[in-house]
Amino acid sequence: MWDLGMTIEVETPAVGGLELVVARLAEWQVDGGAVQLHPGDLGWFWRYGAEQTAAAVRTWARDGELLAVGMLDEPDLLRVAIAPGAQEDEELARRIAADVADPAAGVLVEGKVYLETPNDSRVRDLLFVAGWELDDPWQPLERDLAEPVEDSGLAVEIVTAETAAVRVGVQRASFDGSTFSEERWHAMAGGTPYARARCLIGRDAAGEAVGAITVWSAGKGRPGLIEPLGVHRNHRGHGYGRAMTLAGAAALRELGASRAQVLTPCFNEGAIATYRSAGFELLPQRRDQYRKA
Ligand SMILES: CC(C)(COP(=O)(O)OP(=O)(O)OC[C@H]1O[C@@H](n2cnc3c(N)ncnc32)[C@H](O)[C@@H]1OP(=O)(O)O)[C@@H](O)C(=O)NCCC(=O)NCCS
Missing domain, CATH: 3.40.630.30 (Gcn5-related N-acetyltransferase (GNAT))
Known part of the structure; x- marks a missing residue:
């Protein structure tokens, strides 16, 4: 659908890779920043075990640098955190938008699927253009x-x-x-x-x-x-x-x-x-x- 470079790829980490994923997710929690997937969300999911947690994670990286982390709360629901400096990144947004829309990419299943991304991130605009709609509201509090x-x-x-x-x-x-x-x-x-x-x-x-x-x-x-x-x-x-x-x-x-x-x-x-x-x-x-x- 979009013209995609090949520099960003989606991957599923091995169990050993989860430590880095958790560290990056923690760094991306900043005061005044977007409320987004938190290391605690991964921590709560971890009750199903490390293997299942790793299998539920998707990462997007450029040149070895993690830019976005997704967690499949369900096979049809992906919750994504994006590095604060990359929320407007056009290439990343296109890559994520393409991957979540394509069951062959191994991210979301076919049929009705849900995606949580930080408010105001570029990928949201792209998915609206592609016809995705808004689900029921959630209330963050702090x-x-x-x-x-x-x-x-x-x-x-x-x-x-x-x-x-x-x-x-x-x-x-x-x-x-x-x-x-x-x-x-x-x-x-x-x-x-x-x-x-x-x-x-x-x-x-x-x-x-x-x-x-x-x-x-x-x-x-x-x-x-x-x-x-x-x-x-x-x-x-x-x-x-x-x-x-x-x-x-x-x-x-x-x-x-x-x-x-x-x-x-x-x-x-x-x-x-x-x-x-x-x-x-x-x-x-x-x-x-x-x-x-
Ligand atoms: C939400 C929950 C934790 C509230 O527990 P609780 O012990 O009944 O709450 P409290 O008695 O401390 O009530 C705190 C305030 O919320 C209000 N409140 C509690 N339940 C309410 C309800 N169902 N509707 C409207 N107001 C409610 C109380 O009136 C009180 O208000 P006040 O401080 O102005 O008097 C409990 O209902 C629960 O465990 N629900 C299921 C799990 C859940 O939804 N957890 C939160 C999801 S993140």
Whole structure:
């Protein structure tokens, strides 16, 4: 469709290549920059194991320099981060646009497919021209971490191998259809991004685990990510969601993050209200692009 040079190629990394992918994704998280795929997204995906994580990643590089990283959340959904200096890069944009549109490129499948890219990146323009449409809106939110975070008021502890089962239990009681398991928690905790992450659970006065959150730092002075937050369905409406969010934000601050960020579908009004009550502000909404079947 477009006149393409051959200097940029899409690749799937080996497991050993994931460390570099995670490092670049972290570097691309910058204050004031686009909210985009975060090392924590890869870290959360890592619960399926390193091999499956590597198999879900696509990279675009020029002369050995990574310019964009995609992660297939599903075979029909690719989430892409682009190096801040390359978001307007015409050759890169054309290469990505061509690769996501061509099932033979080994990126997305045939039929209806979805693509998340940073707002304002050039590839979005090209796909609009090619007839791709906008999907439902997502709401990014963030809280600045320059100042200390107020106390959550809840008994919060860091999840360890010994309490992984409790963490898993809260996840399964928070998200319908969750497939999280102890084995998956250990796979996640063994992943490269988890070295800068923290999993927390909160307990009520009776000692029962009521909420959980996992937060991912991208390093000092960079935005960190909440993924995921959940409150046990039997314990909602008591301020635990707000408390876990505050505890997660405080943990991110300890890990050196400049701000805490999170993304949730706009229809998830409860989540948006919860983050706002924990001091998060709305950022411009974002929408995936999709190609009709
Ligand atoms: C979203 C969730 C964490 C909220 O947990 P919670 O413990 O019930 O929330 P809280 O009691 O702390 O409520 C915090 C604020 O959000 C509001 N809120 C919570 N759920 C709400 C809902 N469904 N609709 C509207 N407002 C809601 C509360 O009124 C409260 O507002 P206030 O501070 O102004 O009084 C919980 O519903 C959940 O786990 N949902 C499923 C998983 C999920 O969606 N996670 C977030 C995705 S990223």
